[in-house]
Amino acid sequence: MLAIETRNLKKRFGNFHALRGINLEVEEGTCYGLLGPNGAGKTTTIKIILGLLSPTEGEVKVFGYKAGSFQARQKIGYLPERVGYYAHVKAIDFLRYIGILSNMSSVDLDARAEELLEWVGLGGWGESPIGNLSAGMKQRLGLAMAVMGEPELVILDEPTSNLDPIGRSEILERIKEITKEGRTVFISSHVLPEIEVVSDYVGIIHRGEMIKQGKLKDIKKAELKKGKHDYELIVDKPEAIISELQKAPFVASVNRSDDRILIKATDLDQLGQNLPKLLVDAKVQLVKFAPLGESLQDIFLQIMEETQNEQKKS
Structure with a gap:
């Protein structure tokens, strides 16, 4: 019931x-x-x-x-x-x-x-x-x-x-x-x-x-299948690198959540190869770079990002 x-x-x-x-x-x-x-x-x-x-x-x-x-x-x-x-x-x-x-x-x-x-x-x-x-x-x-x-x-x-x-x-x-x-x-x-x-x-x-x-x-399960190229980046000065990430051809979207930068990559290999140079050029210190995990908070942020992107298109 x-x-x-x-x-x-x-x-x-x-x-x-x-x-x-x-x-x-x-x-x-x-x-x-x-x-x-x-x-x-x-x-x-x-x-x-x-x-x-x-x-x-x-x-x-x-x-x-x-x-x-x-x-x-x-x-x-x-x-x-x-x-x-x-x-x-x-x-x-x-x-x-x-x-x-x-x-x-x-x-x-x-x-x-x-x-x-x-x-x-x-x-x-x-x-x-x-x-x-x-x-x-x-x-x-x-x-x-x-x-x-x-x-x-x-x-x-x-x-x-x-x-x-x-x-x-x-x-x-x-x-x-x-x-x-x-x-x-x-x-x-x-x-x-x-x-x-x-x-x-x-x-x-x-x-x-x-x-x-x-x-x-x-x-x-459903969101993790879709989110295999979603990554979390934490640096000491996030505002210094966000614009560079947004210009990168291998990045589909970049969103900031408090001190975290959420990256959706179109090409994971390119992201891995180019991120170190982007960090050096932006003069920022890496704190964390990892795939978004299975936590509800990660799933929630992914869903909200997708929803907001769809609303911008419509």
Whole structure:
């Protein structure tokens, strides 16, 4: 059964098209990672699934129920990117309140709240006012909030923000445990290595359009076959060599991502033979030159580059 299904989902804000016909399928019991640059439409998609926004066109179903309906909302637990806590409320009382809103039995409230505080690494902090918790601890409490009512679908928006590396690792393990229990996780994050760790399926949206979705392992296989001439170059002064690479007849495209230069070569042998001279002439120091690997971040950058090049042509 599909936990989430959207058909031709469109959303306009005045003349701005936030979503342009999104078709999305999330299988029950899987973890689906939604990817895209800022402004791509990720948050708008989540809000429509939750029933917080109405689509301009199209339909959204959650376990077969219309998004926003009582039946659909009963099945969802949600961690927004920013949670508005009351500083004076105790952590355990906050979870009890969430349990009451989820129609949990009063007999189960205390035990479930205590269990989840331990589960997210906040054992012993239940009686503390939320205002006394650090930003990372509040994020952990947010995950406990999302699963307090034992929902079938857990929607997480940037679930590891404000966490240190150890905290991030622990929360990712908790997310994996959620899917092992048979629940569905729908996650949006800017940290692609984290999406890669937990997700079975991914969808990539850009400017309101779904440009790629499917099983993560299948997308990797397909993109790696296409990307055999894609390389990553890191030098101390990237701006000094980019223009020279763009002129080279054996280079199809050059794109910069932070400190990395992404090169798509038409002739790998020519690239290997001529790159040392280009580096010397540009007076730059080589830090790294290697084929793009199998990481989700590399795959994402390749897909985004292809999409942007196609849009420039059209």
